[in-house]
Amino acid sequence: MAPADSPAARSAAGDVPLAVELRGITKRFPGVVANKDIELRVRRGEVHAIVGENGAGKSTLMKTLYGEHRPDEGEILVDGRPIHFRSPSDAIAAGIGMVHQHFMLADNFTVLENVILGSEPTKGGRLDRAGARRRIEEISERYNLGLRPDALVEDLGVGDRQRVEIAKVLYRDARILILDEPTAVLVPQEVDELFGNLAELKREGLTVIFISHKLDEVRRVADSITVIRRGTTVGTADPRTTTAKQLAELMVGAELPTPETRESTVRETPVLQLVGVSVTDGGQRPVVDDVTLTVREGEVVGIAGVEGNGQAELVDAIMGLRQLTAGSVLLGGEDVTAWSTRARRESGVGFIPEDRHRQGMLLDAPLWENRILGHQTRPPAVKGPFIDRRGARTDTARIMREYDVRAPGPDTLAVALSGGNQQKLIVGREMSARPRLLVAAHPTRGVDVGAQAVIWELLKDARAEGLGIVLISADLDELIGLSDTLHVMLRGRLVASLDPRRVTPEELGGHMTGARTTAGAA
Amino acid sequence: MNGLVRRVGLSLLGPVLAVLVALVISAVVIALIGQDPLEAFRVMTNLGDSPSQQVQSIVVILNRAVPLFLAGLAVAVAFRMGLFNIGVEGQYRMATILAAAVGAAVALPGPLHLLLIVVVAMVVGALWAGIVGVLKVTRGVSEVISSIMLNFIALGLASFLLTGPLRGSPPGASIVTTAEIPESGRVPSLNGLLTALGLAAPRSGLHGFLLVAVVVGVVVAVLLQRTRFGFDLRATGLSPSAATASGVDARGMVVKTMLISGGIAGLIGLPDLLGSQYDYGTEFTAGLGFLGIAVALLGRSTPIGIALAALLFAFLDRAALPLQFADIPSSVVTIIQGTIVLAVVIANEIARRLALRSAERAGAAAGPGPQTDGDDGAPPPRAPDGGQRVHTGVPGGQQGAQA
Numbered sequence: 001m002a003p004a005d006s007p008a009a010r011s012a013a014g015d016v017p018l019a020v021e022l023r024g025i026t027k028r029f030p031g032v033v034a035n036k037d038i039e040l041r042v043r044r045g046e047v048h049a050i051v052g053e054n055g056a057g058k059s060t061l062m063k064t065l066y067g068e069h070r071p072d073e074g075e076i077l078v079d080g081r082p083i084h085f086r087s088p089s090d091a092i093a094a095g096i097g098m099v100h101q102h103f104m105l106a107d108n109f110t111v112l113e114n115v116i117l118g119s120e121p122t123k124g125g126r127l128d129r130a131g132a133r134r135r136i137e138e139i140s141e142r143y144n145l146g147l148r149p150d151a152l153v154e155d156l157g158v159g160d161r162q163r164v165e166i167a168k169v170l171y172r173d174a175r176i177l178i179l180d181e182p183t184a185v186l187v188p189q190e191v192d193e194l195f196g197n198l199a200e201l202k203r204e205g206l207t208v209i210f211i212s213h214k215l216d217e218v219r220r221v222a223d224s225i226t227v228i229r230r231g232t233t234v235g236t237a238d239p240r241t242t243t244a245k246q247l248a249e250l251m252v253g254a255e256l257p258t259p260e261t262r263e264s265t266v267r268e269t270p271v272l273q274l275v276g277v278s279v280t281d282g283g284q285r286p287v288v289d290d291v292t293l294t295v296r297e298g299e300v301v302g303i304a305g306v307e308g309n310g311q312a313e314l315v316d317a318i319m320g321l322r323q324l325t326a327g328s329v330l331l332g333g334e335d336v337t338a339w340s341t342r343a344r345r346e347s348g349v350g351f352i353p354e355d356r357h358r359q360g361m362l363l364d365a366p367l368w369e370n371r372i373l374g375h376q377t378r379p380p381a382v383k384g385p386f387i388d389r390r391g392a393r394t395d396t397a398r399i400m401r402e403y404d405v406r407a408p409g410p411d412t413l414a415v416a417l418s419g420g421n422q423q424k425l426i427v428g429r430e431m432s433a434r435p436r437l438l439v440a441a442h443p444t445r446g447v448d449v450g451a452q453a454v455i456w457e458l459l460k461d462a463r464a465e466g467l468g469i470v471l472i473s474a475d476l477d478e479l480i481g482l483s484d485t486l487h488v489m490l491r492g493r494l495v496a497s498l499d500p501r502r503v504t505p506e507e508l509g510g511h512m513t514g515a516r517t518t519a520g521a522a
Numbered sequence: 523m524n525g526l527v528r529r530v531g532l533s534l535l536g537p538v539l540a541v542l543v544a545l546v547i548s549a550v551v552i553a554l555i556g557q558d559p560l561e562a563f564r565v566m567t568n569l570g571d572s573p574s575q576q577v578q579s580i581v582v583i584l585n586r587a588v589p590l591f592l593a594g595l596a597v598a599v600a601f602r603m604g605l606f607n608i609g610v611e612g613q614y615r616m617a618t619i620l621a622a623a624v625g626a627a628v629a630l631p632g633p634l635h636l637l638l639i640v641v642v643a644m645v646v647g648a649l650w651a652g653i654v655g656v657l658k659v660t661r662g663v664s665e666v667i668s669s670i671m672l673n674f675i676a677l678g679l680a681s682f683l684l685t686g687p688l689r690g691s692p693p694g695a696s697i698v699t700t701a702e703i704p705e706s707g708r709v710p711s712l713n714g715l716l717t718a719l720g721l722a723a724p725r726s727g728l729h730g731f732l733l734v735a736v737v738v739g740v741v742v743a744v745l746l747q748r749t750r751f752g753f754d755l756r757a758t759g760l761s762p763s764a765a766t767a768s769g770v771d772a773r774g775m776v777v778k779t780m781l782i783s784g785g786i787a788g789l790i791g792l793p794d795l796l797g798s799q800y801d802y803g804t805e806f807t808a809g810l811g812f813l814g815i816a817v818a819l820l821g822r823s824t825p826i827g828i829a830l831a832a833l834l835f836a837f838l839d840r841a842a843l844p845l846q847f848a849d850i851p852s853s854v855v856t857i858i859q860g861t862i863v864l865a866v867v868i869a870n871e872i873a874r875r876l877a878l879r880s881a882e883r884a885g886a887a888a889g890p891g892p893q894t895d896g897d898d899g900a901p902p903p904r905a906p907d908g909g910q911r912v913h914t915g916v917p918g919g920q921q922g923a924q925a
Contacts (some may be wrong), residue, residue, distance in 0.1 A: 342769030
């Protein structure tokens with residue numbers, strides 16, 4: 001997208017009041033300063049990107065701006081007037097709307113019902129559907145959103161759902177839209193569509209605040225950029241004159257790591273073989289459909305796919321958390337289909353779960369107990385039927401040292417750690433058991449760039465030593481960079497096998513949505 | 523070390539706060555019914571004038587505390603795994619009547635006779651609770667519902683057995699009981715120990731079952747805190763999904779935990795049965811199972827906490843009689859106990875938040891810069907069971923994620 005006709009370019013500073021201005025915003029949480037001296041100046045009618053690592057304080061800042069909590073210090077100005085928000089409804093009244101990263105839609109409602117939910121138009125005490133439909137169609141037309149008011153949301157794809165979220169905000173007369181990591185759930189083609197929509201919004205004079213940590217996207221879409229690091233604004237940048245590398249250095253204060261591994265360490269011996277594995281959701285619908293794949297020693301097998309296409313269920317099947325309806329799972333040539341999760345873990349399967357809070361940790365337990373989790377039957381954490389408290393503590397301290405887990409000590413509660421440190425603990429724990437197969441689902445999700453680099457290094461080292469890895473990720477660069485073999489999963493089936501050395505993220509995205517197909521696959 | 527002191531302080535904070543709040547509320551209630559709260563408290567804390575009276579009061583308190591402690595343990599074992607065993611009442615009633623009947627029907631040498639009675643009680647309690655576990659894992663029945671319903675069945679069944687096949691008292695007697703357990707099946711009192719310590723011999727005997735209860739408490743503490751099984755159990759209570767992913771067989775754990783909880787519940791009636799009553803009858807101590815829930819809550823599901831809570835409840839129960847002598851309604855005791863339970867639910871939550879905050883502060887002090895986004899919302903909702911989450915859904919069986 002060319003930034004030629006940008007209104008921001010035309011309006012000289014100070015000429016028109018700024019759409020949003022934050023002065024010296026500081027927000028503290030008990031023991032933590034989440035935002036400190038934030039300075040933000042967003043001109044009217046521009047797409048303004050806010051970039052920063054995970055955990056840099058972007059979301060906290062946006063919650064402040066959307067009235068979800070109040071800043072401890074500093075001023076918020078909207079259209080040049082100082083404003084105090086007590087709740088999101090104040091922010092909405094002031095013309096600020098928020099599109100959340102995780103959609104907040106009722107699946108069993110139609111698009112129209114979802115859009116009007118919470119601000120239903122009434123006529124004589126009854127719901128004015130006709131009026132609502134007129135307005136939604138008008139909004140859809142004006143911003144080129146292509147909404148079908150009567151479609152059920154559960155039938156919509158991710159991109160359509162996002163447009164419904166945007167329509168919800170526009171329906172409430174927002175003039176300033178905050179989009180929180182809007183591209184995190186989209187494949188490249190959908191990202192292009194979203195950017196097209198943003199251009200429409202801009203053309204109509206609306207202001208967009210776009211939060212992201214994907215620098216290429218930000219440079220494509222934004223008119224100006226504010227960078228946040230460690231809770232404070234470290235600078236602004238002009239996307240036309242700044243390179244992605246410069247931005248990244250602003251963002252992390254160091255060079256960006258890359259996930260790439262090029263020298264192949266694949267050996268002959270298979271570690272994991274899936275043969276015709278099928279899994280159904282509670283009823284009859286197959287969520288994993290006849291999946292056959294092999295992971296060899298020293299091989300990273302990447303599985304790409306839009307979330308919800310059966311990857312989570314495939315992981316469950318490998319870990320023994322879900323019954324297969326057909327097929328078998330072989331571990332080092334041995335049929336483990338009927339084995340329990342514990343037996344599989346004991347025989348050398350490590351697991352980095354997709355949702356570490358749900359499956360990987362006991363948040364209310366100290367770190368040393370989390371060291372035991374998943375390794376309840378193996379030393380150093382246990383001695384016979386008893387827990388070896390001292391052994392577990394000592395080994396936790398070792399993991400903290402070797403894997404750079406930053407916490408006061410093994411007795412700290414897991415909940416007190418940041419996401420990156422929790423993830424490093426999990427990776428350290430799983431690696432410490434010297435597994436022969438590692439199932440890693442989104443191993444660097446929600447982790448800051450520093451921890452991401454550490455985790456990538458660990459995976460690479462383990463792979464070189466002969467570990468087989470099943471890698472599931474939504475980060476296409478991570479998948480392409482780390483994998484030796486890359487499969488694409490769509491509606492429960494493996495629809496393509498690609499060479500990660502040649503494939504581009506765009507091609508991969510095409511396969512993930514089913515737009516591209518390889519011979520023999522549907 | 524400082525951190526340890528702090529944590530212990532925080533864990534004591536909830537219950538102490540709860541007791542204080544309960545005392546204030548009770549004082550207000552006593553004042554409202556036209557009595558002097560200070561006078562009432564004085565009567566309650568007065569254990570007697572002479573040493574022998576005081577020893578007697580303490581024995582009464584201990585004798586009441588032992589079954590309360592066992593009941594609290596039974597409930598707490600299930601709590602720690604995230605199960606609400608409300609059926610302790612029915613479990614101990616079934617266990618006691620059958621143990622009484624078996625004890626009266628057989629004649630064995632002393633220790634064996636006793637052992638048989640204890641084993642029968644534990645097995646019956648475990649089986650009765652096991653029904654709840656099996657229903658939950660096979661049919662997905664909430665353990666809250668099934669254990670409450672089994673309480674009614676147990677009470678009805680016990681009445682039927684007592685008036686029918688297991689009746690031991692002569693026809694026409696005002697109190698219906700089972701046959702009396704012979705001498706060989708009784709637990710001797712610990713009065714010898716008291717006199718050996720130089721204390722005055724009390725009028726009633728100190729239950730010898732006190733020692734059994736102490737052993738059970740130690741065993742449960744070791745089981746929960748030091749064994750792999752206990753780790754699996756607590757992990758399941760903290761996060762069923764994480765426990766399952768770590769290889770815990772959630773279904774098996776439900777059944778095993780209910781069996782242990784029920785086994786302990788089976789012991790609740792034995793101190794009275796083997797120490798003072800020697801038979802099960804219509805007048806047998808009731809309501810211990812429900813009080814056990816309150817005791818477990820107050821004791822935050824830890825054996826030491828439960829012991830303290832059981833002593834407190836027993837102390838309050840003892841005060842009922844002196845209060846009546848002083849013309850103060852003895853329901854004051856019930857009011858205090860009720861408000862303690864309500865207050866402890868709230869105080870535990872406050873203490874939990876404080877502990878969380880202090881943990882976060884500790885984490886932030888060591889961590890680099892700000893914490894992550896999104897972790898700053900309200901803490902996840904907790905069931906009011908002393909900081910453990912109680913899940914009533916069937917573990918496992920997660921639905922697939924939808925796009």
